Each structure stands twice: as C-alpha cells, then as structure tokens.
Amino acid sequence: MSRLKRIAKNQNGVQPLGGGHALCQGCGVPSIIRTVLSSIDTPVIVVNATGCLEVATSRYPITAWNVPWIHSAFENTAATASGIEAAYKALKRRGTLPGGDKEVTIVAFGGDGGTYDIGLQALSGALERGHRFLYVCYDNGAYMNTGIQRSGATPYGADTTTSPVGASDPIGKLQQHKDLTAIAAAHHIPYVGQSSGARWQDLSAKVERAVALGGPAFMNVMSDCPLGWGHESKVGIDVMRAAQDSLFWPLFEVVNGDYRLTYRPRKVIPVVDFLKMQRRFAHLFKPGNEAVLEAIQQQVEDEWVRLLKLCGEEVRELPVVKPAEETEAVVGAVA
Amino acid sequence: MPVKTQEGAQLLTGGDAVANAMAQIDPDVFPVYPITPQTPIIQTFAKLVANGKASTEIVNVESEHSAMSATIGSALAGARSMTATSSQGLALMAEVVYIAAGMRAPIVMAVGNRALSAPLNIHCDHSDSMMIRDSGVIQLFAESVQEAYDLMVMAPRIAEHPDVMLPVLVCQDGFTLTHSEEPLELTPDEVVKDFVGEYHVPLPLLDVENVTTKGIFALQDYYTELRYAMNAAMEKAVPVIEEVFGEYSKIVDRPFGILEEYEIEGAERVIFLMGSTAGTIKDVVDELRAKGEKVGLLRLVSYRPFPAEQIRKALAGATEVIVLDRSDAPGSVPSLHSEMAAALYGSSAKLRAHVFGLGGRELVPDEARAIFAGEAPTHIALRS
Amino acid sequence: MSGLRPWQELSPGGTIRPTDAEKPKTGSWRTGIKPLADLSKCTNCLLCWLYCPDSAILIEDTTFVGFDDYFCKGCEVCAAVCPVGAIEMVPEETETPERWVMRSDESAS
Numbered sequence: 121m122s123r124l125k126r127i128a129k130n131q132n133g134v135q136p137l138g139g140g141h142a143l144c145q146g147c148g149v150p151s152i153i154r155t156v157l158s159s160i161d162t163p164v165i166v167v168n169a170t171g172c173l174e175v176a177t178s179r180y181p182i183t184a185w186n187v188p189w190i191h192s193a194f195e196n197t198a199a200t201a202s203g204i205e206a207a208y209k210a211l212k213r214r215g216t217l218p219g220g221d222k223e224v225t226i227v228a229f230g231g232d233g234g235t236y237d238i239g240l241q242a243l244s245g246a247l248e249r250g251h252r253f254l255y256v257c258y259d260n261g262a263y264m265n266t267g268i269q270r271s272g273a274t275p276y277g278a279d280t281t282t283s284p285v286g287a288s289d290p291i292g293k294l295q296q297h298k299d300l301t302a303i304a305a306a307h308h309i310p311y312v313g314q315s316s317g318a319r320w321q322d323l324s325a326k327v328e329r330a331v332a333l334g335g336p337a338f339m340n341v342m343s344d345c346p347l348g349w350g351h352e353s354k355v356g357i358d359v360m361r362a363a364q365d366s367l368f369w370p371l372f373e374v375v376n377g378d379y380r381l382t383y384r385p386r387k388v389i390p391v392v393d394f395l396k397m398q399r400r401f402a403h404l405f406k407p408g409n410e411a412v413l414e415a416i417q418q419q420v421e422d423e424w425v426r427l428l429k430l431c432g433e434e435v436r437e438l439p440v441v442k443p444a445e446e447t448e449a450v451v452g453a454v455a
Numbered sequence: 456m457p458v459k460t461q462e463g464a465q466l467l468t469g470g471d472a473v474a475n476a477m478a479q480i481d482p483d484v485f486p487v488y489p490i491t492p493q494t495p496i497i498q499t500f501a502k503l504v505a506n507g508k509a510s511t512e513i514v515n516v517e518s519e520h521s522a523m524s525a526t527i528g529s530a531l532a533g534a535r536s537m538t539a540t541s542s543q544g545l546a547l548m549a550e551v552v553y554i555a556a557g558m559r560a561p562i563v564m565a566v567g568n569r570a571l572s573a574p575l576n577i578h579c580d581h582s583d584s585m586m587i588r589d590s591g592v593i594q595l596f597a598e599s600v601q602e603a604y605d606l607m608v609m610a611p612r613i614a615e616h617p618d619v620m621l622p623v624l625v626c627q628d629g630f631t632l633t634h635s636e637e638p639l640e641l642t643p644d645e646v647v648k649d650f651v652g653e654y655h656v657p658l659p660l661l662d663v664e665n666v667t668t669k670g671i672f673a674l675q676d677y678y679t680e681l682r683y684a685m686n687a688a689m690e691k692a693v694p695v696i697e698e699v700f701g702e703y704s705k706i707v708d709r710p711f712g713i714l715e716e717y718e719i720e721g722a723e724r725v726i727f728l729m730g731s732t733a734g735t736i737k738d739v740v741d742e743l744r745a746k747g748e749k750v751g752l753l754r755l756v757s758y759r760p761f762p763a764e765q766i767r768k769a770l771a772g773a774t775e776v777i778v779l780d781r782s783d784a785p786g787s788v789p790s791l792h793s794e795m796a797a798a799l800y801g802s803s804a805k806l807r808a809h810v811f812g813l814g815g816r817e818l819v820p821d822e823a824r825a826i827f828a829g830e831a832p833t834h835i836a837l838r839s
Numbered sequence: 840m841s842g843l844r845p846w847q848e849l850s851p852g853g854t855i856r857p858t859d860a861e862k863p864k865t866g867s868w869r870t871g872i873k874p875l876a877d878l879s880k881c882t883n884c885l886l887c888w889l890y891c892p893d894s895a896i897l898i899e900d901t902t903f904v905g906f907d908d909y910f911c912k913g914c915e916v917c918a919a920v921c922p923v924g925a926i927e928m929v930p931e932e933t934e935t936p937e938r939w940v941m942r943s944d945e946s947a948s
Contacts, residue, residue, distance in 0.1 A: 125901040139894040139910030140862035146914035150892040163663035167528070175672045180681070181844075182863060183668035183855045190531060191670035198523030202514055203486055203528025203536070208661060210483040210512040210534050218533055218662035225855045242524065245517030291609050320889055354915035357890065421467045474903035620851045659856055668855040680846035681853045689845070 123324060125169045127158040134186050136164065141184035142176040147256050148360070149173050152317045153229065156256055156339075159188065159327040167201040169181055169230035170194035170241060172265040173258070195238035198246035198255055201228040205251040222367020226253040232273035233263040234384050235287035242337075247307040248442035252335040254327070257300065258317075260345040267346045272298040275368075276419070277412055278400045279349075279360045285403045292403065292414055296419070304338040305374045313373040315382075316361030317344065322371050322382055331376065350399020364395035367424040372431060379430040391417045464640050466691035469600045469632030470495025473539075473565045473625065473641055476607035477511075477646040478503040482563075485653070486514035486525035487638045490544040491577045492567040492629035497539055511682035519544035523551035523562075530560040531669055533659025534609065537562065541629055543567035545583040549590070556591030558670055558683060561614035562622040564592075565607060568781075569629040569728070570814040578815020579629040582782040584758065585790050591685040592622040593692055594758040596729040598715070602626040602756075605703065605711065608642060611651050612699045613699065620656075626758075628731040630815065644709055647721040650703060689760040690701060696757055713757035716769055718744055722751025724827055725770060727795060728779040729755045732811070734819050739823040748828050755791070761800040770804060777826060778808040779818075783834075811835035862909075865893060869913035872928040875935070876904050880925035887917035887926060908935075 136157035137150055157164050166189040168174045174191045178183040192200050205226050209295035211217045230239055235257035262280050263269040270283040274293050279285045283293035305312040310333040313326040330337035344356035351359050365371040368391055392413055395401040404412055428435050456714040474496050481562055487497050487719055516522045522538045530536040554717045555562055570576040584594055596604035606625045657665045700711035716738050726736050733754045741751045750786050770776055780789035792808035825831040867917040871917045883903050888896040895911035
C-alpha cells in the first residue's frame with residue numbers, strides 16, 4: 121500500500137484537523153498538520169501555540185480538531201507539552217492513565233514567531249530536559265496572524281509590515297533569518313529535521329523516524345502563506361518546491377547527531393526563480409537591487425556548501441550560480 | 456472525632472512544612488523553577504522525593520512562565536499538579552496564572568511572598584500576590600508555619616471541588632515563615648491521603664477516547680460568559696472553603712476560618728491585615744486589652760475570594776477599622792484598603808489605612824501601638 | 840445575540856467536545872468556482888486529499904469519492920496538485936454529476 125493510503129488510514133481514518141476552520145483559502149498549514157498527525161500510528165495529543173492555526177481552528181464554540189488538543193499561550197507550547205508528557209509518565213507509572221496503558225504521541229505545533237522568537241526559551245528547556253514529544257514549527261517566515269510582521273525567521277530582503285520597503289530602505293528586512301534547525305540540533309536530541317509542506321513524503325518519513333526515536337524531536341517545516349508571501353493560493357506548493365530546488369530551504373535531518381541530506385534537486389534553479397513568485401520580494405527586482413539578489417544567491421550557496429559538508433556529501437559545482445535575467449516579478453505573484 | 460497527631464510537635468520552617476504537606480499529598484507532577492524565598496519548599500520536596508517519601512514527577516523547568524505552563528498542561532491532562540514560586544517568578548508567570556484560572560485548572564501553588572523589583576529585594580511583602588489579584592486564582596494567606604502546612608493539605612480539596620475548579624495559592628510570608636522554624640504538628644500521612652482523596656478533572660486530555668479541545672479562542676459572543684463563570688466559581692468557593700476548613704478542623708482539632716477574629720468581641724478599634732504580622736498585632740492587642748482598651752484584630756485568610764459579607768458582619772461593632780496593607784499602590788490606595796472601603800460602604804465605622812512592611816521591613820510593637828493610637832504615619836516607619 | 844447559550848451552560852474553561860461542536864459552512868467563501876473531477880482520469884493517488892486545506896476531499900477508506908461542498912473554499916489547490924489533471928475548477932452553477940458525493944448543509948451541521 122502506498123504511503124499516502126497507509127497514512128489516510130491512521131488516526132482511525134479520521135482527519136485530525138477537520139473542515140470548518142477559518143484559515144485562509146489555500147493556507148499551507150493544514151496539509152502539514154494532516155501529514156504530520158496522520159503519519160503517526162498511535163493516538164496523538166496536540167499542543168498548539170497561539171497563532172493562525174490556533175485562532176482559526178478553535179473559536180468557541182467551534183472546533184475543527186478531532187484529536188485531543190490544547191492551547192494555553194503563545195510562548196509556552198513546549199512547556200505545556202512538557203507538563204502533559206510528565207503527566208503521562210506519572211500516571212503510567214502509577215497505573216492511573218485514563219483508558220489504560222495506551223501509547224500516545226504528544227505533538228506540539230507552533231509558527232515561526234512562536235518558535236524562533238517568543239517560544240525559543242521554552243523550546244530549548246523542553247529539548248534539554250528530554251521530554252518525549254515532537255515539536256513541529258510551521259515556518260512561513262513572519263507573524264502572519266497579527267498581520268505579516270517580521271520575525272526571526274523572516275528571510276533577508278522580505279517586505280513585511282514591520283520591515284517595510286520604502287524610500288530609505290529599498291531592501292526590506294535587513295537581517296538574515298535565524299538558523300533555528302541548527303539551534304535545535306545543538307541540543308543533541310535524538311531527532312531534528314527540516315522539511316517542507318511541498319514535500320509530503322519527506323515530511324511523513326521524517327515524522328515516522330522522529331516518533332520512532334522517541335524524542336525529544338524537533339522539525340522545522342516550511343509552510344507557504346498566500347497572504348504574507350503574496351502569491352495565488354493555488355501555486356503555494358510550486359513556490360515551496362522552488363524553495364527546495366533553488367536550495368533556499370534545503371531538506372535534511374540530524375539523527376543522533378548525524379546530518380543527512382534528504383533531498384538533492386536534480387536541477388538546481390536560481391534563487392530568483394523562487395523569489396520572483398512572491399510579492400514580498402518583488403521590490404528586489406527593481407533596478408538598483410541587483411547586488412541584493414546576488415548577495416542572496418551567494419548566501420544560499422554558502423549555506424548549501426556548509427550543509428553538504430555537514431552531511432558528508434560531495435560538494436559539486438552548482439549547475440546554476442547566477443541570478444536569471446528576468447527583472448520583473450512574475451508567475452503567480454499577486455500584484 | 457479528632458485523630459491523634461504525630462507524637463509531639465516538630466520544629467520546621469514554613470518551607471519545610473509545606474514541602475512535607477506536598478510529600479504527604481504526593482501529587483503526580485510538580486514543575487518548578489527556583490527563586491528565593493521559595494527554594495526551601497522545592498529543595499525539601501526534591502529531597503523527600505529522592506528519599507522515596509513521595510513519587511511525584513518533578514519537572515525542573517527553565518522559568519516560572521514554563522513552570523505554570525507545564526502545570527496547566529499536566530493538570531488538564533489528568534494529573535494532580537502543583538508548583539511553587541515567589542515575587543519576580545510570580546510576576547513572570549502572571550500571564551499564565553490568568554490562563555490557569557481561565558482554563559479552570561485545579562492547580563495548587565505554594566507561594567513565599569516577596570517584594571517586587573525595582574529595587575531588587577528578596578524579603579517579604581505582598582506585592583507579588585496583589586499583582587495577580589484579579590487573575591481568578593484563590594489566594595489563602597497563612598499567619599504561621601502550622602497554618603501554611605494545614606492550608607497546603609486542604610488546598611487540593613478546594614481547587615478540585617467541582618463547584619470551584621480554580622488554582623489555589625497557599626501564601627506564606629517570605630523568610631518570616633519560609634525560613635523560620637516554628638513548632639507544628641504534622642497530620643499523619645494516611646489521614647492526609649484520605650482527606651485529599653483521588654484527583655479528578657473532567658475530560659482529561661489524556662483520555663484519548665473522549666476527545667476535547669481545550670484553551671479555546673472566544674470573542675464578543677462568549678468571552679464575557681466564560682469569564683463570568685469564574686466569578687460564580689469564586690462565589691461558590693467561599694462555602695467550599697468553609698466546608699473543607701470545617702472538615703479538616705474536626706480531624707486535627709484546630710480552628711480554621713476564612714477570617715480570624717481576635718478579640719473582636721466588643722472591640723471598637725480593629726486592625727485588618729494578612730500574614731505573619733498578625734502575631735505582633737495580637738501581642739499588642741493583648742497588652743492594650745489588659746489596659747482596658749477596646750482593640751481587636753481581624754486577620755484575613757482568604758484574600759481571594761474576598762469575603763466582604765463576612766468582614767462586614769465581623770466588624771459590625773467596630774467604630775474604627777484600621778487596614779494594614781503590605782503592598783503599595785502608587786497613584787491610588789492598595790488592595791485591602793480599597794476593598795475594605797467597599798465592604799464598609801454605608802457603615803458608620805471610620806476607615807484608616809496604612810502601608811507597612813515593604814521589602815521585609817519589620818513592623819515592631821511600638822509601631823503597632825502607634826497605629827492603634829492613631830499616631831502612625833500612612834506609610835509606617837517611612838523616613839522623611 | 841439570540842441563540843447563544845448562557846454562562847451556566849458552558850463547560851468549565853470552555854472545553855469543547857468535537858462531537859458537540861458546530862461546523863461553520865466555509866463553502867460560502869467560494870467566489871464562483873468549484874472543483875470537479877473526472878473519474879476516468881483519477882488514479883486515486885490521494886494527493887488532493889493530502890493537500891486540501893479544508894478537509895474537503897471525501898474519501899471512503901482510501902478511495903476518492905468527491906468534494907465536500909460544505910467546507911470547500913475553492914482555493915484550487917486540489918486542481919493544482921492533481922498529477923493527471925483530473926480536477927478542474929468549474930463555475931459554481933455547473934451541474935454536479937450524481938456520482939460525486941456532495942455533502943448537503945444539513946448532513947454537515
């Protein structure tokens with residue numbers, strides 16, 4: 121049976137996150153939630169940080185969740201999950217678990233704001249303490265729920281409402297995004313993975329490995345945001361695929377300290393092919409920003425080479441190293 | 456019928472006493488972060504667990520914010536959960552204290568009250584508790600090590616009562632109680648176990664067969680109702696506290712009340728306060744009574760819920776009520792002052808109020824005498 | 840705000856049981872187009888099921904059976920990810936073939 125058919129049968133064939141939520145048309149997050157939770161064959165308990173996913177799915181008296189789910193605040197998701205895991209351990213040891221001695225998998229979801237920034241301390245603490253849980257950051261690169269403000273995950277050069285492009289700032293966000301996956305890996309936990317909403321097989325297989333290793337496990341998963349990135353909802357998967365094929369967001373994992381590349385594009389495309397699909401980077405294609413595009417390309421290549429070395433992979437010459445000729449934002453970018 | 460307590464009184468600090476109560480209750484989970492003067496509680500408890508006196512899952516989290524967050528998670532997952540803090544720790548966790556109450560998590564938290572920065576100070580006042588006064592948590596204040604211990608034993612019954620379902624804070628004065636040894640009687644282990652009973656929370660998260668969504672988002676249509684339900688729970692908490700106090704009182708043969716009335720009978724001038732300073736006031740009351748002065752003390756145990764009705768009744772004969780707040784309120788008047796003013800509204804009793812004991816400054820008998828005499832400044836012992 | 844429940848009837852902390860919860864009709868978000876599938880092309884790969892943000896792809900066991908009219912927001916993701924072009928977006932008023940299970944408002948509420 122194909123992986124997809126197999127995971128469709130998990131969680132008793134019930135969608136962990138059902139319909140009726142108020143996430144935007146074409147939102148990239150629900151398919152990540154579905155892929156993650158349906159790839160787990162035990163009952164799950166979901167802990168959710170404040171954010172789009174949370175507010176849009178739990179507006180009283182409505183819920184879109186068909187699995188046990190809890191939210192308490194923005195920055196404390198990993199801590200809340202720690203408490204649930206401690207409760208599970210204590211009740212299991214004392215033989216007082218409701219419904220008997222059942223295995224459950226605790227999965228926490230937070231956006232990049234709730235994970236890279238305000239929730240980093242709680243996440244670090246929980247990873248250090250070694251709780252058995254999987255933390256999944258859905259990273260769409262800004263505080264989308266509050267109106268597209270820049271976060272520690274926002275890429276260099278992105279136009280957000282708090283790193284706006286203007287006469288005296290033609291670039292947008294002036295800082296590189298934080299390497300959260302590396303920070304998680306520095307905790308020397310059993311499993312750290314970086315994946316993408318566009319690569320469901322990669323994501324699903326990583327979830328299976330993460331859960332099998334017990335935990336703590338951390339996954340940083342790229343999610344598109346049609347509103348915040350500025351693309352038509354139907355092209356979200358294509359935009360994220362371009363992020364992988366341009367090496368902008370590589371897919372890899374760190375299993376017990378060993379780095380492993382999990383996706384190597386057959387044909388590497390220039391980073392501008394990814395950038396030009398999104399309104400948040402449209403300003404970079406205006407005359408005068410050529411050097412910015414080149415700097416982004418160089419940064420991506422440097423990071424890729426660094427990752428290849430970590431993974432023990434051959435560093436081949438990159439098929440494409442120069443930004444493409446086009447200078448206009450095109451294909452799918454919403455004006 | 457009162458059971459015989461353990462042989463003889465023991466000498467313990469407030470921190471040790473509360474830790475012993477916790478070990479007897481043996482909660483499932485105890486997420487905690489160290490802060491002075493709460494540390495004796497968590498160190499003693501950790502040692503008791505290490506020695507096999509309790510088998511609690513201790514989670515040494517990385518901040519008080521995470522301590523309360525983990526406690527919410529474990530309590531709603533279906534595990535009896537406690538934590539402990541003081542001062543800046545309570546301030547840091549304040550956001551999540553509101554959430555614990557709003558999510559109706561029946562958590563018990565031991566508090567060693569301590570002043571808030573700045574300037575940094577490690578000693579007692581009640582500013583930390585005052586900061587979260589409207590959070591929806593029950594706050595009980597002890598006068599003595601014995602009372603801190605007893606309140607801790609009773610707290611889970613109050614928090615977990617189906618009519619209440621709110622966090623209960625057992626507050627004791629930092630250092631004055633947490634670090635000071637006093638003789639006390641510990642209730643036998645099996646009596647505590649029976650009294651506290653099994654933990655029960657409706658629809659625990661770990662019950663994966665009965666799926667629930669917890670910690671919802673509520674807007675104009677339901678937020679008011681969900682918050683109002685906490686007012687109703689607080690109202691119901693008053694009789695619940697009295698019932699639990701009464702039941703435990705019968706077992707250990709010591710009186711407990713949401714208020715302690717000390718020489719209130721026939722008292723014209725009555726001091727109203729919370730915490731360990733009541734001891735000093737009681738001595739001065741005795742001294743002045745011996746001289747024929749009609750003075751008394753009304754000590755508040757249950758700060759939240761604030762028993763305004765009972766206070767009004769207890770002060771029916773008083774001509775002057777003197778409120779002593781161990782916290783200040785720049786720009787206004789502190790909590791006990793304003794709440795007493797509300798409770799006494801329409802009464803003919805005169806209201807006077809003082810701020811005392813900030814940052815651990817002791818209130819000495821001479822000052823208590825001056826307070827009764829109406830000769831003390833608004834801020835006791837303020838140099839100017 | 841008629842039809843809303845009084846505070847006495849709310850569970851402590853607002854805990855919801857999904858079985859009791861209302862399900863709003865997000866299908867009303869569609870702006871004139873809806874998905875239609877050509878079963879003769881469908882390979883039943885379930886990619887549409889996986890990628891639909893609104894759980895609006897109906898499957899029975901692991902077989903595609905249609906779209907959930909009640910939840911579908913018309914985002915076109917299903918049509919975009921279908922590897923064999925079996926799904927196309929058609930005007931809302933297009934007649935839906937009988938073989939597609941289209942949930943009615945009643946069965947979903």
